Amino acid sequence: MTPFSNVCANACCLWRQTSTDFSVDPFFPNKSFRELNMKLYGSVRPSLALLLAAVVAISACSDSQNTEKPVERVWPVKVASVSSAGDVSARQFAGRVKAVQTVDLSFQVGGKLQEVKFSEGEFVPKGRVIAALDDRDFRRRVKEARVNLQLLEKTLERQQALKERNVISSQQLDETQTNYDLAKVALENAEQDLAYTRLSVPFDALVTRQLVESYSNVQKGQGVVRLQNVSEVRVQVSVPERLLATIDADRVESITASFEFLPGKEFPLEYREHQAEADSVTQTYVVELGMARPEKVQILPGMTARVKLRLKQDVGELRVPLSAVQTNADGTPYVWQINDDHSVSRIDVELGRTDGDSVQVTAGLNPGAMLVAAGGQHLYEGAKVRNYAAAAAAQPVAETEQ
Structure with missing residues (x-):
């Protein structure tokens, strides 16, 4: 018997009890049976209405719970695409001018x-x-x-x-x-x-x-x-260990420096030296570059510069972020590719040259494919994902109370 049937049976029993035929009322002997029965009926009727309303509500909730389906989890991830490199790629670094030598x-x-x-x-x-x-x-x-x-x-x-x-x-x-x-x-x-x-x-x-x-x-x-020896201008930049370890001098197209106080001008730089020990905090290496001192311009030690490194690339070369690449237990690299229905599929890839934060993909992917760049540690085949960066950008900004 269902909970709804039990409640209905109890309500019927209560109704029968209120309609029992009383021949003598020991408490009110002077009142007729009809008057007593009307009082009892009038006091029970509101309670019975409330009881029936509660029964209907409970039954509706029970039915909705029985028909509710489990919600599939959607994993928040960072999304990146497979890029097709041109003939030259560029990277920029913040630099600082220093003297070639300081002596007393x-x-x-x-x-x-x-x-x-x-x-x-x-x-x-x-x-x-x-x-x-x-x-x-x-x-x-x-x-x-x-x-x-x-x-x-x-x-x-x-x-x-x-x-x-x-x-x-x-x-x-x-x-x-x-x-x-x-x-x-x-x-x-x-x-x-x-x-x-x-x-x-x-x-x-x-x-x-x-x-x-x-x-x-x-x-x-x-x-x-x-x-301070200013026979030439020296510029120091901090280079990530990945770039310093993988860069090839033959692939360097050019290195230039620009200064905010000289808009529109770029000065060619040449490699001089680099430190062999990394910074213990940033894990970067200081690289020192040199340029000829320009005429009629005072570029002094301590000034800031913007250094641009241009690297030669193979036309059509595919590159993905290093953070998107994961490895199997046997060391085979793979990536999570995002499908049109926001599910993911594991794709085995073959890797080539690494440049800084990106790596060349020689097989396994097509240009424009969307990949999981971060947050893929717990994913599985067919898991649903969403781009948390896009979701965060869509959130309305609350107004500041005045």
């Missing part, structure tokens, strides 16, 4: 700083003298060394003449010859020290800071001025 220039002798011929922020060419020491003591030492050398030179000539007549021994002549050679070296050292009192620029440089005040005493090797 110093004198190789100590003394009093007498002349400063530079100002901070000035470009100075290679070979220019930018500072000088008081050289009076150094000039005096040169004169003393020269006089001593001249004296020993005359002494050596006299003793050589005496040796020919066997007046002196060979030992005496050798000692004079040695003293003469030492005096010659002393003069060369004195002249070299005199030259060291002039500080010249070893390369085209930008003066960034004066480290010592004028007329102060400086020690040998003490930094006097800080210079």
